[in-house]
Amino acid sequence: MASATPPPNPFAALFDMQGEAMREMWGAMMPGAASDATQPPTMGWDDMAAWAETGRALQSMWLEYLGGTGSAAPAGGAGIDPARFLLLSKGWSDAWQKTMADGLSTQGALAEETLALWSGVVGQAAGTNDAGTEMPRNDKRFSDPAWRNHPAYALLHQAYLMVADHLNRMAQDATGLDPAKRDQLAFATRSMLEAMSPDNFIATNPVVLERTMATRGANLVKGMRHLIDDLRRGQLTHTDTEAFRLGETIATTPxxxxxxxxxxxxxxxxxxxxxxxxxxxxxxxxxxxxxxxxxxxxxxxxxxxxxxxxxxxxxxxxxxxxxxxxxxxxxxxxxxxxxxxxxxxxxxxxxxxxxxxxxxxxxxxxxxxxxxxxxxxxxxxxxxxxxxxxxxxxxxxxxxxxxxxxxxxxxxxxxxxxxxxGRYLAATFNLLRGRDLIWNYVVNNYLLGADYPAFDLLHWNGDxxxxxxxxxxxxxxxxxxxxxxxxxxxxxxxxxxxxxxxxxxxxxxxxxxxxxxxxxxxxxxxxxxxxxxxxxxxxxxxxxxxxxxxxxxxxxxxxxxxxxxxxxxxxxxxxxxxxxxxxxxxxxxxxxxxxxxxxxxxxxxxxxxxxxxxxxxxxxxxxxx
CATH class of the missing domain: 3.40.50.1820 (Alpha/Beta hydrolase fold, catalytic domain)
Known part of the structure; x- marks a missing residue:
């Protein structure tokens, strides 16, 4: 008896589309690119020199940091030890693993929703659906048009939002847990999913890719400098630390x-x-x-x-x-x-x-x-x-x-x-609003290499x-x-x-x-x-x-x-x-x-x-x- 033909794997196709999207983006952004975007672009000597300098700068900064000039120290020293802070989440892991295992029974419904999402999003991007139709899920992290302009990124962020909704519901509806543990589980699940968002990574964020191509990687060099400075401080920077002076620009009431x-x-x-x-x-x-x-x-x-x-x-x-x-x-x-x-x-x-x-x-x-x-x-x-x-x-x-x-x-x-x-406390409070106070700044500070804003409230928050x-x-x-x-x-x-x-x-x-x-x-x-x-x-x-x-x-x-x-x-x-x-x-x-x-x-x-x-x-x- 012949075996049934397995359904196509939409995520495998998604990765193929994403690779194609990255090649197209590379070809469009790099000077001298071939008209066929599937072929590697050609670069002039200026472009090659710029990218080589970017690579050298990144390597030099990281090696200097690893050489011991700014390694994070335990609490009380030059920085906090992230590994010790992460141990605070140890109590959440067992409950999370159990609930994820219990949720396997719902994978059929998730697969059906995945196929429907694939059909709807790709059809919309290809023009077969109403062009004015809204994406199934909206989120400010993916508001830039770059997330919609290619079906790979449209599908990527919509698939992420769909899976995140599914896992968050599983955590909130978990059975066999006392209310306190279920609340811990829901919080840990949300925190994990916020960390896994595709906008937090270079290869899966089209906005970052565009910035990288346009600046020949200068944004990554600047972002690496921000990252190393934060590792040395043991604290995520939210604002321009030099913009405010106690008794001069803030706390000035006589x-x-x-x-x-x-x-x-x-x-x-x-x-x-x-x-x-x-x-x-x-x-x-x-x-x-x-x-x-x-x-x-x-x-x-x-x-x-x-x-x-x-x-x-x-x-x-x-x-x-x-x-x-x-x-x-x-x-x-x-x-x-x-x-x-x-x-x-x-x-x-x-x-x-x-x-x-x-x-x-x-x-x-x-x-x-x-x-x-x-x-x-x-x-x-x-x-x-x-x-x-x-x-x-x-x-x-x-x-x-x-x-x-x-x-x-x-x-x-x-x-x-x-x-x-106090940096442990700051990290804890930031976790309560991880999307706004952690990952938003990971993208802006480290990936996009944006300048720090001068914001008095954020300055106080980091003090x-x-x-x-x-x-x-x-x-x-x-x-x-x-x-x-x-x-x-x-x-x-x-x-x-x-x-x-x-x-x-x-x-x-x-x-x-x-x-x-x-x-x-x-x-x-x-x-x-x-x-x-x-x-x-x-x-x-x-x-x-x-x-x-x-x-x-x-x-x-x-x-x-x-x-x-x-x-x-x-x-x-x-x-x-x-x-x-x-x-x-x-x-x-x-x-x-x-x-x-x-x-x-x-x-x-x-x-x-x-x-x-x-x-x-x-x-x-x-x-x-």
Whole structure:
């Protein structure tokens, strides 16, 4: 009995088409190419010399790097060790392999979809289908016309998107896994597929091939220089590192460092109005980042805007951890917050201060408020504002994919000197948005050899901060993994049990609708635990742009509504949308019950007659690496 003829293999044909496309592209781009694109192009001496120089430059740079002038060192040295960081994903591998094996039963449906895709895309490219028909799948990575101009690349990227959709669905629908492992699996699958995208490789990216032909490989030489510089730094570069200078082009709001401890500096900003609100504002930024996210360029600076509204503004600038901080724990940060509150009260001779806690500093501020209330000192804080801060970590989002016991133990190996190099944290946060913060820059920086943009927000994002390892490990275990902060008296700090229900402070909570680090649903849950006067606002955009949104920009929006609603969904259902920044709304809330003003003189103007200060803002701690 004769065997059935096997169906044609569309992927084999795809590779043949891709080879033909590359030959056509080579022939079209190279001077002196033969009219028959299937024949090797001819090159003049100038072309041959240019390509030879490209080869020599690439080889020379790589050999110099391998010779030891810039090899990556472990955390604490000249760079981070990528292999050690990748071990953090070890816990995902077994579940992924099992699910991929279970998914073999769906290959028949995938094969049928593949053949349909082949017919549709090739037919469209060949003109047999409606020329106006959209590609089956659209993705901004493949928006350049070069991905459509030849059927090989059209089919390549469409096949990738089809397979990626299939594998992502398999991961999301995996059976036999607890929800946490399934979430890990879905995250790992998405990350792997983003890394495998055809636009990340020279041979499968027609835009890169065109640039390479047009520049005779100069883009690859420039890209190699970028790659080697990043390997030496141990960090992916997102922006022009020379474009911004602390105290000159960013973090320029005038002020003085008025106090310093081994953990933080306290900055007071100079008044911009003749009178100021009697109750000052004390801001606690997260110590996983530099404080100047709130003082970028003058047009984007929340600090400058607050000063211009007539607030006396103080900001804590945390020290980036080093070996001397190996024993620092959460208690130290809570004591520092209480210490800063008392310093400001004493300096200005006021009974209380307004406070802001951003991200993890907001988490800590909630604990600080609970401790002050238990000690009978709640009146020291007139109000507390939380920027994208979580206290209940049940719905903490994709960062929970990094906190199983294997990964927590692995983190310990990355901190041999008692602190975690901030570049590991930067890599983790970049993974959460790998397509935008990793692979987009691999293509632009390394393959296309593009110039770095001058972008203040990306500059700040790359200005990493080290963390005390002992505290960081306890934070991940006690809060992210075990969610103990919301259990009354399950945790204590500085000898005092923590019960959030005891907080007796007026509270304003801001969340970002698109926040991938502190999801809005997670931030919302603070309204369930802080039972006093609580106002919730949902801002447009994410963890940074949702906060740093000056009114003059006229961007985004925010929603107000019933802060006592049963859930975030219920809040949204009844919320009112407002265009623009939420900052003026917050200022109205702040002054609604406390609008008394005093002259902006004496200690209200730091560095005046008889006032001892340490140095000009932004201070030296923010410059410590």
């Amino acid at each position: 002020g003085k460092v008025i106090h310093e401890t081994p953990l933080y500096q306290l900055i007071q900003y100079s008044p911009a109005t003749e009178t100021v609100l009697e109750t000052p504002l004390l801001i606690f930024p997260p110590w996983i980042n530099r404080f100047y996210i709130l003082d970028l360029t003058p047009k984007k600076s929340f600090i400058k805007w607050a000063v211009d509204q007539g607030l006396t503004v103080f900001v804590v600038s945390w020290k980036s951890a080093d070996a001397s901080m190996k024993d620092v724990i959460w208690d130290d940060y809570i004591r520092a917050q209480i210490d800063a509150v008392d310093l400001v009260r004493s300096r200005l001779k006021v009974p209380s201060v307004h406070t802001i806690g951003y991200c993890v500093a907001g988490t800590t501020l909630a604990a600080t408020l609970a401790i002050l209330a238990r000690r009978g000192h709640a009146g020291k804080v007139a109000s507390a504002t939380f920027f994208t801060a979580q206290v209940d970590f049940e719905e903490a989002g994709e960062l929970k994919n990094f906190i199983d016991e294997n990964q927590l133990e692995m983190l310990g190996t990355l901190s041999p000197d008692g602190y975690l190099d 990493v901060t080290n963390l005390p390892a002992k505290w960081h490990g306890a934070y991940l275990r006690d809060l992210y993994r075990d969610n103990r902060l919301v259990v009354p008296d399950a945790l204590e700090a500085d000898g005092t049990p923590i019960d959030l229900s005891r907080i007796d402070t007026r509270i304003f909570i801001q969340a970002g609708r698109e926040d991938h680090i502190a999801p809005a649903a997670s931030v919302w849950r603070l309204t369930r635990h802080a039972r006093k006067d609580t106002t919730f606002v949902l801002a447009g955009s994410g963890h940074i742009a949702g906060v740093v949104n000056p009114p003059a920009a006229g961007k985004y929006q925010y929603w107000t509504g019933d802060s006592d609603a049963d859930s975030l969904d219920d809040f949204v259902a009844g919320a009112t949308e407002h265009k623009g920044s939420w900052w003026p709304h917050w200022f109205e809330w702040l002054t609604a019950k406390d609008a008394k003003k005093v002259p902006a003189k004496g200690k209200r103007a730091p560095g005046g007659k008889g006032d001892t200060v340490l140095e000009d803002a932004p201070g030296r701690y923010v410059r410590t690496r």
